[in-house]
Amino acid sequence: MREMDLPPDDLSAISRRSFLKGATQVAAAGGLMGASAPQDAAEPPALAEVETLSGSSAMELSVNGTVQSVEIEPRTTLLSALRTHMDPPLTGTKEVCGTGSCGACTVLIDGQPAYSCLTLAATCSGRPVTTVEGFGSPDAMSDVQQAFCDKDGMMCGFCTPGFVVATHAALERSPGADLDELKYELSGNLCRCGTYPHVFDAAQAVQQDRARGGEGR
Amino acid sequence: MSHSAKGSPASEPSWGKRSDLDVLNRDIPRVDGPVKATGQAIYTHDVRLPDMLWARLLIHPVPRAEIESIDLEAASEMPGVVHIEALKESGDTVRYHGDDAVLAVVAAETPEQAADALREIRVKATSLPPVVTRAQALEDDAPVVSRRRNADANVGRANERGDAARADAALAEAVAVVERTFEIPVQHHACLETHGHVVQPAPDDEPVTVYASTQSVGGTPRGLARTLGRDASRIRVLTPHMGGGFGSKFGPGLEGALAARVANTTGRPVHLMLTRADEFAIAGNRSGSRQTLKVGADSEGRLVGLKLEADKLGGVSGGSLPGPPYIYTVADDDAVSSKIRSVHTATDGSRAMRAPGHPQASFAMEAAVDELAYLLGMDLVEMRIRNLESDVHHRQLRRVAEEIGWAEHPHRDRPGTAVNGRAVGIGFGVSVWGPGGRSSRCDVTVRPDGSVVSATATQDLGTGARTYVAAIVAEELGLTVDMVEARIGDSDLPPSVTSGGSVTTGSSAPAIKDAAHKAREALEALVADVLGAPVGSYSWKGGRVSVRGDASRSLPWIAVCALLREPLVAQGEFRDFLHEGRIHGAQAARVEVDTLTGRVKVLKMVTCQDQGLPLNRLALRSQINGGMIQALSYGLLEQRVFDEQDGFLLSDTLDLYKLAGAQEIPEMVALIDDEDERPSVCGMAEAPVIPGHSAIAGAIHNACGARLTRMPFTADNVLETLYGKI
């Protein structure tokens, strides 16, 4: 039996305590962080004024071609900014893992695919963001979105927005990708229902359509 | 008042001849595809209500502990905190990792504030030995960890069947005998949408609205009635879309009850969705097992005796494992004996998961069949056919064998050997399922303006249910699918079933068909006044009704509906003869093994699956593929991992709980067994998940002679099986 305080006040306190091999300190699910006293160690004075974002502030975020002012903190992820800070919230982008492991939160930043759950919104100033909503709407779908419908590239649909964005990115990056290369370019997205084969079908259908001169989105 | 179509029909509904179908048994793009593909589909996670609070749970990180104190003071003073409560107090114990480890709930104005407050909760506790493995549970002085407070052992009562002496005698006579111990880890459902609810409270005279990520919109009101202090009829549950369930989302759970309680207490809407780590901790799993299976065969390859001793590892729940012989037949029923018991660990209880217990049983049984075939020098397919009663399985096995290239495969009755470390093998497995159907209702409304609504309180877990709710009506009335609006996911609609055990289609589809048929007959009664032919003598095709055999006497759909003075509501119910009860499947897998590195690459998987009349061939292939892929993922990668020293759940992220991704996916062939001409419909989603990992293990064995007796088939497992543990 071991005594434990959750969470420990600070880690130096833990390391000072003596433990038998195999003994462990435990923190509650909230994490190991202590009472979150602000750091008071003196910093060397900066040479020049460095732009610093601190606490809640407004920033301009360009999403799907529209610039909107959103109130965020430095820690606010792009995913959180989209889903809970935008007005109205853009909930097409999904949160599934929170650790950049699944791709449900995939968006394009400056045209490049990104996990919005690992992206700090504050670093997106001046970098246009495209979410699944930016590619099309139910009445005017992009070619990829249409192909996902035609080929049944979805089941429960929770991974679908991320896959749609990732597929757009993949076909932008490797328009002529063969099936193996398509799988490689889509390997950052997980589906639990097992929709992958129909996602590949959809991507290949778009390739064929674009090769025949389809307009793309 | 509206027209009612309740009266006894002139004829019974029927699915009709397959050659006559215009909508069903074809590829139907799902009706909610566009909203899903564009991010417009609203899942419970996405619900945003005015004044809504965001709630989070604090879960104790190790399975067993004595709580000294839970100090909420600092947390309660954090900005934005509206509600905070501890679920344990001084002197309480945490008895297992799971819902019993939930220590507190916090609700705040923003998700960030809820998370900040959670970090400020101070807990003093003493951890107790974890009891997370079978071995720990079976130690002499192991603490008792059952969910029941008065339990006195970690081992449940054994379910013993058959006569061990008879089985021993038969095994002694057998020409070939194989005995193996199989170890199967716990699998998580890993629904991409975590469990959770948004609860919108209401004054006593108005219904409470609950958005739920659930497999049971119909059952959820009952599950929340007591917490909400009101009758279930005054709770409306909405599940417009849901992000996967797989058996884990039948009831509201503790997280639902807490959402309801916080909403009741604060009078504000509450959004409480589990985090991914919470989901792994308290949202259920597929039980593991340890099975020692001994099977004997005679010189003809017929199974003659079987003994099974198995421990189900369902944490604080019992776990699942069907009795032997799984699907296969032993010549003398009395020569089968089994002893199956539950061994409890202080871990989250198992729940139903897509064919509960069956993939576990399949893994052991298919392995035994493979090994007996090799001992006897028999072809793997022939060995199976000899021991399977159903000729459906026989034809399906032959079909998948053909598709996988079995006849050209060089070693069909013995394992191959690696050349330069490279080996290719093929394996097989079979499945059965008996989904059946049960009471379900559906209303079909036809309005004078030609619009049609098909409504039933089912939910679409991703199966395509919403699409057939419309398509069945479209078929009956000669319309296109887009002319029928499907309404589901609302507990106020005519009741349907909880979606578990593949019962949804077999229950809902007959009720939808019945309603559509009644609507059709009611419309024919009106049409009869215009076109002159009696009810029952009309053909509904291509948006027109015409007298059968006289196409010149016809009306377009819009003119038919114009005959209505008010909306026609046809109420359908479950009709037993419209559904089917039993389904079969066979699978084959081709894999490549690198015996130098332990790499297993699945090259191809094939399934042949029956289900009566396919409602939507496109969604059906999706479901078959999905079953194969979940089995592949289970076989190659998935494994819950606890630290055995202190009891931390290590695999509580999607980094460490590994699901198959795009590059795991082989060539996949989903064959719909069209030789099944039964004039009825059946759910099928459980079946294709049952044998895939077994077929992969068989293929590894067939490739290089390594019989993997534990899952998953990762490099460490393959290399240790080939060369022994270092």
Added chain:
Amino acid sequence: MKDFDLKLPDSLDAAVGELPSEYSRDGAQVLAGGQDIVTVMKDAIERPAALVSLQRLGLDAIEWDGDGGVTIGATVTIQALAEDPNMEFSLPALREAARSIGSPQIRSQGTVGGNLNQRPRCPYYRHPSVSCFKKGGSVCLAEFGFNKYAAIFGGGPSYYSHPSDLATVLLMLGATVSITGPAGERRVPLSELYLLPEDALDTETVLSPDEILTSVHIPAQPPGARSSYLKFKERASYDFALAAVAVSVTRGDDGVVTEARVVLGGVAPKPWEVPAAARALVGEPMGPQAWTAAGEAAVADADPLEHNGYKIHLVKGLLFRALEALA
């Protein structure tokens, strides 16, 4: 994630000025692509009071020398590295390593500097509730616990394996890194960049908290040298290495190996060069006999824990396959 200040300096000096000279868990840290540090901050494994972004420092160039060497800026993305038109021909092993990293999303946002400075993937280190040597604690739970992914070389008192694919190849290529701190710039060979747990527990590199890795320089490779990188992932889609090998072989006209270099990844707390494996190749013709001998030499000093002995087989097999592909 606990809140923090985000610093957006416009110059390298200003960036260095925002960093603390002593390590503390609250001290400011560097933000490049954020693909690793955001995950450790979300789980409160690190809790810096400030992040200093390299976004505006223009460290994102790939510059080829006339002689075949190349300098790669710290904020060059993994994707840009993989797509560089010269890479496939000049440094195929580096391109392969870049392609093997993470996923398209990670490669598109993650940077070369971030990849080299990423933190361990040990499940205990990554678990928010576990304390360990790496987090100021006094135990390595992996030593006697779940250690399937742990190091078989160089472990103790902590047993994490280093996750960087680029580091493994860069060591094989003889790269150096440029580091800027308060005292100016210094260059450190890749072979000296990483520390073992016996040398340091709160970091994995020789960078002090107020230093920034600004670029990587890869010298021109010996004429005729052929190299490859082979990574074994438990999951083919998006995973870290269970083990990896970076190997370079130069052969004479008679086909006999004249020079070789073998570096292992995923099996030690730093990229693990095995000179003995290289020696086993030199003087031999390329063939299964030499490849097997090199594999045996590579693992001769392995010291596995309870559940990672399979990595010994795996390293031998991977080295065989990598050499086979070069033959």
